[in-house]
Amino acid sequence: MIRGFYTAAAGMLAQMQRQEMLTNNIANVNTPGYKADRTSLHSFPNVLLQQIGGTIGDGAQIGGISNGVYLQEGLPDFSLGPLKETGENTDIALVPTNVPPDPASGRTGTLLFAVALPNGDIRYTRNGHFNLDPLGRLTTADGYFVLDANGQPITLATNDFKVDDHGRIYENGVMVGEIGIAYAADPAQLVKEGNDLFRAGANGAVLPMANGNPAIAYSTKQGFLEQSNVQEEQAMTDLLMAYRTFEANQRVLKTIDHTMDLAVNQVGKIG
Structure with missing residues (x-):
């Protein structure tokens, strides 16, 4: 019976973690380029019970018992979000059309914009809501430099520039750079x-x-933004289910606690 406490508690903890993940997804439903976290629940390996001593037979198998569930580590879903036309020159959507799978894992690779942090570290994003700083450098909304195909910051003379479907940047009909597109095989x-940002x-x-x-x-689509790929209705439904499952585990915990109370204070009472 004591094991039941741990099983119910494991279910409650897993649902608490799932609620946090789903809440974060819903909070970013309007964030351009946001990739929803996906995860799943898995059962801990079952424990095989065997008889110790007795007259039935030495070491006879009684059966298996589960130790509860755990939440598998969440992974971002890199499926393409819907595109929204903004008409802004500095808004650029990245649309992968053919990305080979990773030979080792079998997962389909993904593409991202490469950006540089103030300390020089390289990070990656699918949020194409860019701006031009006072020096004409193309930056993210947080001020990180957008890199070109050679890993260098992109500097433009004016905000009247054109980006073609291959990420090449033109000013007055002259190619002045190419947006760097990073490839993550896995x-x-x-x-x-x-x-x-991703690391x-x-x-x-x-x-x-x-x-x-x-x-x-x-x-690449200039004047467009890739929207979040969070499916709000499904996320809300999953959040409600997680809450109900948490409540169910909570009731199980209370029932076991009440049974233990009866066993200690009434069944085991002397006199």
Whole structure:
């Protein structure tokens, strides 16, 4: 019976973590380029019970018992969000059209914009809501430099520029640069850092560029923004289910506690 406490508590903890994940997804439903976290519940390995001693037989199998569930680590869903036309020159949507799967994991790779932090570290994003700073450098909404195909900040002379479908930037009909598009072969290696940024691996490795790679195809849409791929209605439904499941585990915990109280104070009462 004591094991039941742990099983119910494990279910409550898993649902609390799931509620936090779903709440964060819903809070970012209007964040451009946001990638929803996906996860699933898994059961702990079952424990096989065996008889110790007795007359039935030495070591006879009684059966298996579960130790509850846990929430698998959440991974971002890099499926394309809907595109919204803004008409702003500095808004650019990245649309992957052919990205090969990772040979090792089998997961389909993903593409992202490469940006540089103030300390020079490289990060990645799908949020194409860019701006021009006073020096004409193309930056994210948080001021991080957008990098070109050579890993250098993009500097423009005016905000009257054009970006073609391949990410090439033109001013007065002359090509002046190309937006750097990073390729992550295994999206599971990308770690969310907040502010719509991803880090490649634990140490922030530098991803290869997809520019010029014949095996990868994509397009860039100037004047458009990729919206969050959170499905709000489904997320709200999942959040309600998580809350109800938490309540069910809570009732189980109370029932076991009441049964234990009866066993100690009434069934086991002397005299």
